[in-house]
Amino acid sequence: MANLISDMARAVGLPRLKRAAGVVTRRLPIPQPLLMVGPGASTRLAQALADFGHRRLLVVTDAVIVKLGLLQPLTETLTAAGAAFEVFDAITADAPLPVIEAGIARYEAAGCDALLAFGGGSVMDAAKVIGLAAANGKHPRALVGYFKGLRAPPPLYAVPTTAGTGSEATVAAVISDPETHHKLVIADTRLVPRMAALDPCLMTGLPAAITAATGMDALTHAVEAYLGDWGTPYTDRMALAAVAMIYRHLPQAFADGGDLAAREQMALASTYAGLAFTRANVGNVHAIAHQLGGRYGTPHGLANAVLLAPVLHWCGHAVQPRLATLAQRAGLARPDEAVGEAELARRFVASVEQMNQRIGIPGRLAELRAEDIPALAEAACAEADANYPVPVVMSTAACESLLLGLLPAEAEATAAKRARAAKPKGAATRPRG
Numbered sequence: 001m002a003n004l005i006s007d008m009a010r011a012v013g014l015p016r017l018k019r020a021a022g023v024v025t026r027r028l029p030i031p032q033p034l035l036m037v038g039p040g041a042s043t044r045l046a047q048a049l050a051d052f053g054h055r056r057l058l059v060v061t062d063a064v065i066v067k068l069g070l071l072q073p074l075t076e077t078l079t080a081a082g083a084a085f086e087v088f089d090a091i092t093a094d095a096p097l098p099v100i101e102a103g104i105a106r107y108e109a110a111g112c113d114a115l116l117a118f119g120g121g122s123v124m125d126a127a128k129v130i131g132l133a134a135a136n137g138k139h140p141r142a143l144v145g146y147f148k149g150l151r152a153p154p155p156l157y158a159v160p161t162t163a164g165t166g167s168e169a170t171v172a173a174v175i176s177d178p179e180t181h182h183k184l185v186i187a188d189t190r191l192v193p194r195m196a197a198l199d200p201c202l203m204t205g206l207p208a209a210i211t212a213a214t215g216m217d218a219l220t221h222a223v224e225a226y227l228g229d230w231g232t233p234y235t236d237r238m239a240l241a242a243v244a245m246i247y248r249h250l251p252q253a254f255a256d257g258g259d260l261a262a263r264e265q266m267a268l269a270s271t272y273a274g275l276a277f278t279r280a281n282v283g284n285v286h287a288i289a290h291q292l293g294g295r296y297g298t299p300h301g302l303a304n305a306v307l308l309a310p311v312l313h314w315c316g317h318a319v320q321p322r323l324a325t326l327a328q329r330a331g332l333a334r335p336d337e338a339v340g341e342a343e344l345a346r347r348f349v350a351s352v353e354q355m356n357q358r359i360g361i362p363g364r365l366a367e368l369r370a371e372d373i374p375a376l377a378e379a380a381c382a383e384a385d386a387n388y389p390v391p392v393v394m395s396t397a398a399c400e401s402l403l404l405g406l407l408p409a410e411a412e413a414t415a416a417k418r419a420r421a422a423k424p425k426g427a428a429t430r431p432r433g
């Protein structure tokens with residue numbers, strides 16, 4: 001699909017194509033999951049599913065979740081209520097194709113007619129693809145792109161166990177092809193789960209580093225959806241609510257993982273951000289983060305967290321009024337304080353850096369190598385150009401400059417030295433765009 005969009009973009013002009021896509025996206029009917037929220041929501045969902053009378057549910061999850069005993073209350077509820085189900089616990093990070101194929105085989109062999117995803121983003125995305133592929137008798141590769149399945153997937157229900165991806169509310173599934181090392185995106189409005197249970201009890205054992213990274217992924221979804229060109233009044237409300245909730249509750253969820261109220265608010269904020277970006281899309285931060293994930297395996301949320309402040313700083317004046325609103329919603333100005341837009345915008349960018357410091361996110365990326373930066377920047381700009389309604393188009397030179405600032409300190413010094421040696425006298429050391 002990316003290639004198709006690139007080709008079309010060349011033929012008719014990218015700005016016009018993106019405007020047209022924005023018109024469609026703003027009006028596209030996108031279903032929303034019915035939400036069950038609060039401690040015990042996952043078992044209440046299980047009780048409801050038993051009453052729905054499905055022939056057999058495929059419960060899609062991962063082995064760690066099963067080992068930790070997180071799934072047990074739900075399966076006990078299903079069993080007690082007489083619901084037939086099959087557990088498929090083979091999902092691994094980034095949902096690789098062979099695992100999806102095994103899931104499709106299990107779904108068909110067990111005679112299932114509905115799916116329950118119980119896990120993080122990879123689990124929910126895998127369940128979406130298993131359902132769509134099984135319904136259409138197609139290999140997942142044949143479903144890559146938009147609306148490639150003729151038949152609707154079977155009913156899908158979701159129980160997220162992290163607060164970040166928002167996949168319980170989105171139209172897309174991202175899986176990976178271990179042969180090509182490419183991420184494959186499958187999008188269809190019928191992939192949105194029918195119901196989702198946001199149960200904070202399932203999140204109290206999450207390691208602090210995962211709480212931090214997934215929380216910053218949710219913040220990036222909200223911020224990019226709010227700053228991009230495809231926002232609507234509804235996505236703006238969802239994004240602003242998510243930002244306010246994340247600023248209020250992420251530090252506490254990080255400091256005290258057992259705080260159920262903070263966990264619940266973070267789960268809800270993640271879903272709100274998902275509702276915002278599934279229509280308004282993401283932007284340059286995600287475009288760069290995807291390249292870092294592909295090349296180094298950098299966790300998605302961590303890459304977003306490290307990139308968010310530098311990208312916002314680079315956007316500068318173009319997004320100042322919106323950054324000022326984000327600052328107000330994040331509680332960075334007292335109601336009686338007279339603060340100008342520029343100062344509010346500055347406070348918001350600074351607050352992202354401060355949030356990172358508070359929750360243990362590094363300022364630089366240890367795995368980033370200077371020699372990879374040109375290719376990373378080129379791929380990131382191509383992805384953003386083809387897919388995202390960014391508020392400011394980023395040049396590869398600007399992206400390279402930004403990535404240079406994220407090199408480990410020693411590597412940055414060496415790269416700067418090389419650049420000085422290579423440039424004629426009087427030339428700028430680092431391009432800014």
Ligand SMILES: [Fe+2]
Pocket residue numbers: 165217221286300304
């Ligand atoms: Fe994300």
